[in-house]
Amino acid sequence: MLRRRTSRDTVSSIIIMKVPTVVLSILCSVHLVSTETHSLSMRATLIYGETPFPEFSLVVLVNDVPVEYYDSDIKKFVSRRHWRVNDTIEEFRFRNFMVEEIYNAMKVPSLFLRRHFNHTEGLHIYQGVAACDLEDNKVNRFFITSAYDREEKYQYDVLTQAQNTLGPEFVWNKIFMEAKKLRCSYVYKPLFEEILRRYLQEDKNILLRKERPRVRVIQKTEPHSGRTQVSCVATGFYPRRINMTLLRDDRPVPDRELTGGEVLPNGDGTYQLRRSLSVSEEELRERHRYTCTVSHLSVDNKLDVNWEPEAPAHTVLISAVLIAVLVLAALIITAIVLCRKRRHTGFKNLCPSVAGVKYAAAQSEYHTCVNVH
Template sequence: MLIFVCMLSFLTVVNAGSHSLMALATYIVGQTPFPEFSVVLMLDDLQIGYYDSVTWKPVYRSHSDSKYYDEEQSDADTIFREKYYRMKDRAFYLKDHQNHTDKGVHVHQRLVGCELLNNGKPGLLHFWDAFGGQNLEEFIFDIEKHDIQFKMPWAIAWDQLKQLHENFMYENVYHPICIKTLRRYLNMEKNNVMRKVKPRVRLMRKTLPDSQGLQISCLATGFYPRHINLTLFRDDQPVDDDQITGGEILPNGDGTYQMRKSLVISAEEQRERHKYNCTMKHLNLDNKLDITFDTESDSGSIRLSVISVLVLLCVALIITAFIIWRKKTHSAGSVAKPSQSHFVYISMQDAT
């Protein structure tokens, strides 16, 4: 489970406007209906490839450019097969290291991803390793510093020779192939992953009957890519995160995303007349979008509705009185001369 949290973290860590390529590899110890080894390849949030130990061949989302077929097969043999043997050895070591028995199923997962910055420059290569649902190891490879920077201690200590070997492999094999594949599929899938869709904004208000409080929500939806910055303010100061609910980026059914943030305002706070507003920044917005909440609009609507009802009642009473008067006049005029008849016309405007 933690390795999938890392996947979401990686998607949010990459800079706005940049792109990422991630390979999630899974090795299973034990009998299951699933392949012993499998890899899912993701370009940003789009699955572009799959590989497993049943066919030992990569299956890609698009083969519109078949000139890369031989190169893709070669890269798969270089990267995925090598990962299979290394993860297999490591899975059995970790199983013994954590005193697991040979019974049952044990899962080893590895996530490796690189990023291409918005200026076209290669970024960092990230690495996570997990076994049995526990995130064990994490590091990044910095191509500019030619060095691996550890973020979590390793279950297996590296000696100096192994450190040099790993630096060499990541600098000359893994990172170049990752960046090359990322550039290639950015070009092939540019209509999908490089599109920009502006967010639509909705402000929602809900009265909380139990507490007499008010919940205000700011919803940004229909945007792509997924990077967005949405902030709620009270009197021009950001509201503390512990007072806000929501904030997760969720997928829509059409390939776009949404984010909602909500804040509960107590009855006492409403009397203090604070100013609340919602601000968002997105790649497809030239400037930040700033919208102010009207926390008194509900009471204003109620007052308007009451006034409207009273006006309608007054009009109804006037019309009823006029009809009764008209009938009486008509009855009295039936014995009078025509020249003595009186006709009164009243418009709705006069009645009001």
């Protein structure tokens, strides 16, 4: 049975989609899959202006899977763990603390930015992403980044305490920064680590599962240019992190020649990835060998799928004509040989008949001569 999509489902989806691309590129950066990494991220959105969406919303994700959603209109968390029956998060410490903490942490700089840009009217959006990675049972990455009206403004690495202000309006004084460092190191970091460990323990059958990717190389003709598009496709894999490389004669194709590369969700909770290369007719005639190679946590070694272009159409046509000519020539030669053989066989069949007649005549004359004498 299809589940009816509620307004909160729509809002949570939009909130995830609205995070600026530059922020997502940091959050979803591809790790080497030789070691297993798990991540917890919180993506918050604060909206100013008239919209059908709540003023403040928060999406919690584990390994890129949405697990909780907070809506300021209903003022409570809603579970996105649909694989659990009667799920509740009443006991989670971040239920009230994290909402209030994140809301206040976003309210102050967003008001400052509105005054700085004189944005007293219209629709304006302030967004924040906090994410940590747990690798080999230890936090190896924890960062916070902020964006205003889809432009990234601030980055802060909690582990190294390095900050990057992408606008002069985000240069904070020393006292404020010292307080922020202490709060991130001694409040946010241990809390995020505890929350992530708890999710991984409670939902390990879902969040820790491994689904092997199905890999193939496909080709199609581009309708406008007539060139051939060669695509490396991997689908049905989980977790999300994956490495994909398209090789030409065992050498990696430069990224500037490729399109695609964004990991997209499937409807069954797995993911897919496609990278494509546009190949000219001249390159097809050179008969390069293309290889799609994929690394994922679900496989011990790389998955390699090879593809070699077929001969161009005119080459196939010429080959077909030559084959037809050769077949026709063979048929003609065979017919000539059979015809000559039949003629030769006919002459031999005729000779015994003539010899027999002569022998009978001679024998008759002999008997006649004997009788006469």
